[in-house]
Amino acid sequence: MHGQSLLEVRDLQISFSTYAGEVQAVRGVSFDLRRGETLAIVGESGSGKSVTAKSIMRLNPEANTIVQGGEILFEGEDILKLSQKRMQDIRGPRIAMVFQDPMTSLDPTMKIGRQITESLKEHLGLSGQRAKERAIELLTLVGIPHPEERIKQYPHQFSGGMRQRVVIAIALACDPQILIADEPSTALDVTIQAQILELLRELQEQLGMSVILITHDLGVVAHTAHRVAVMYAGKIVETGTLREIFYNPQMPYTWGLLSSIPLPTADRSQDLIPIPGSPPDMSDPPEGCPFTARCPYAMRVCSTEFPEYTTFSAEHKAACWLHHPMAPNVEPPVRIGDAR
């Protein structure tokens, strides 16, 4: 559908050493990102999606992050093995990131104009005047009115939604090929959420970037993504195109996610089907399929072995024992299929 692979993550394994022991955050994740597409990585808190995203930019705290294995291939190099210097060249001009909380993402004591031009001067070598002009262009691009005045202001003089636009402007400053957006709208009000997501979508089309969108909200995914990867407890349990995931999901966790979205069109006669229980503790991850404890279809094999991936189409794969020839036939819950 889209162009060739820009970024390939292969069997990534990341752990953290903490005060309470070693926490395995990412346990063998593989996916790729193609030119011009938006890939959504969906999962609950603790699923490892943020850690995966930060690993692509090597932004995890150095002191206690352990790379247990895997590769991240970008432009022919393995990001995990690059020097700090080389990473600094990549961050910004090649890969950029937008963070979750706009209220804390900006340096409170620096004018935002300077926060944008910092990047421009560092990577593109722009002079003062030219950098300033470019900063104004960027602010216009992200939809901030009166940019000439705004560049002289401090973050606390902006509202949450405006700040997030500034963060996006900073990320786009050096024309990156990949934009990683880690829950970019979660901390914002619902109406502002929509604005930001729409902005991201437009910018992606305009600039032809590839976007990795990290979120826990399937509603967000439905409006912005081309492909979706579903993560649970440090592993990817299903990937596919947007239509495939929404209309033909093949894994009970995905069914659960889709069933628990409250629909604006639903009425009281339709049950919300929540997923019981909570995600597992990653300092002591369970053997086998991590979703077993909460899965209504769990079988004995699920608690001892992680399932192999079953391929349903060129893009669609899921890891679930239900697809093994020896497994009983199972119908997905009723709501799937009319989720629009």
Place this chain on the structure above:
Amino acid sequence: MLVTLFVIASITFFISKMLPGTPFADPKLTPQVRQQLFEKYGLDEPLYVQYAKYMVNVAQGDLGNSYYFEGRPVSQMILSRFPVSMFIGVQAVIFGIVVGLALGIVAALRHNTIWDTLAVMIAVIGVSVPTFVLGPVLQYWLGLKLGLFPIAFFESWWHSVLPSLALSVFVVSTVARFVRTEMLEVMGQDYITLARAKGLSGLAVIIRHVLRNALIPIVTVLAPLTIYLVTGTLVVEQIFAVPGIGEQFVTSVFVNDYSMILGTSLFFSVLFILALLIQDISYGIIDPRIRVHGAKE
């Protein structure tokens, strides 16, 4: 601020009335002479009159005359000695801040390594060992044994090294602890991760983002440091026989020169309040969040 000054001045006045023994208790004075002196110093007037006169005088900077050095105005005596103390104190502070900054920054950047632990240990020792122990120790080792510096009086800049050094240890430790804590806190903030995500070099991130944010609250250290300096001066000048206000104050305590005691106490309090004032004002200027009011979208 003014209210506090007023309160302090009043306190000093009332304390002066509570001091044991009348001034001029020298038995050689005959009752008539004593009566004359009382009248001369206005000590026979009703209390509220004395109070009013005192407050007016203080407001004008007149702190009365020393009881010990007859006839010499307290304020003049204080001001003549102040420059010496100020010199040693300022030197100590400047040195202390520079070294403290370096120590604190190193500790924060090398968090959880041996350097961090070392720096913290030095800092803890620095705040725990008081000047009246440190002073003699320095005198002994650097002065007597190694003969590097003179240990008393104030005849040259060289003489000021040991006293300033003794005073600066506490400053170094306090500043180092503070800088380290603030830096560690700032380094854990989201906007620092964003700065790194921009591809800035580690050095640029630290100088342009971490330090600027971490050092803003440093003015809060000003107040306790000033108290420390004032009391430290008392000790240091005693030990090193430096002719400053501290030494003068201690002598006045010894000889019960009440007006000197009170006058100097008042002076110290004024200094302290000034420091508080500067602290408040600085905070308002340095932190852009306070200086520039946010505009709602």
Place this chain on the structure above:
Amino acid sequence: METKHRDLTPDLFGPLGVDEQESERIAGPPVGFWRDAWTRLKKNRGALISLAIIVFLFAMAFAIGPLVASQSPYAQDLSRRFAAPSAEFWFGTDEFGRDMWTRVWAGTRVSLYIAFLAALLDMFVGVTFGAVSGFLGGRVDDLLQRVIEILNGIPYLVVAILAMVVFEPGIITISIAIGITGWTYMARIVRGRMLQLKDQEFTLASRSLGASRSRLVWKHLIPNSLGPIIVNLMFTIPSAIFAEAFLSFIGLGIQVPEASLGSLISDGAQQLRFHPYLLWLPSAVFCLIMICFNLLGDGLRDALDPKMRK
């Protein structure tokens, strides 16, 4: 990460029983707040060693020192002046031939005594003030805060000095002078905590269940404030010891023939040139106390900080 290809038998695809599922498996045993804090504190070796040293010094000062001493701290023996430390006089003798071993521990007793009295006074006044101010809020709070603001502007050591000039130096007066001036910090902390707790949900919950005000204060608010109070206490003590030593040094503290660490240091400083041991020994004890309380205070503060919980 490929799974081993074991032989998969059909029975493995039978359903997993409900009790075999651990949907709500609890990650670890529940711990109380204090137990958790104690565990964290134990990991801080500096704090633990400090605690041990403090206990040791206490034992020395109040129990072992006097037991082992053969002389009284006042007994003078002019034929034995300025004896350096030896087998007979472990800490040597001073200018009046008094045994330094006994004097140092006597001095330590006095210093610790004063420090604790002052700290208790500080805590008592500060906690009451802060609690009342924070809990009652409103105009009472405003008024009390103004008082604190004014008092804050007065350098407390100056007041202590003035107090000692007026009153006869003695253990009680010194304790009062020190304690009465430094309590503003404790009051601020307690008030801050009160305000914080008042707004938290458990207070509202308790009140909505009909708890009376005193029950609220005693069973909920004060126990939850104990953490910062204890930490602050750990720092007030060295501060008080310092203040007492300082006063003694400038001649306003403990007078001869009584001894405190401060007065011993002061005397020792004068003999520095020829009899330095008179300075080193009380100084060592003094610094040890200061360092240990500071480290312990730091450790307690880290241990009791709920943000550090995993």
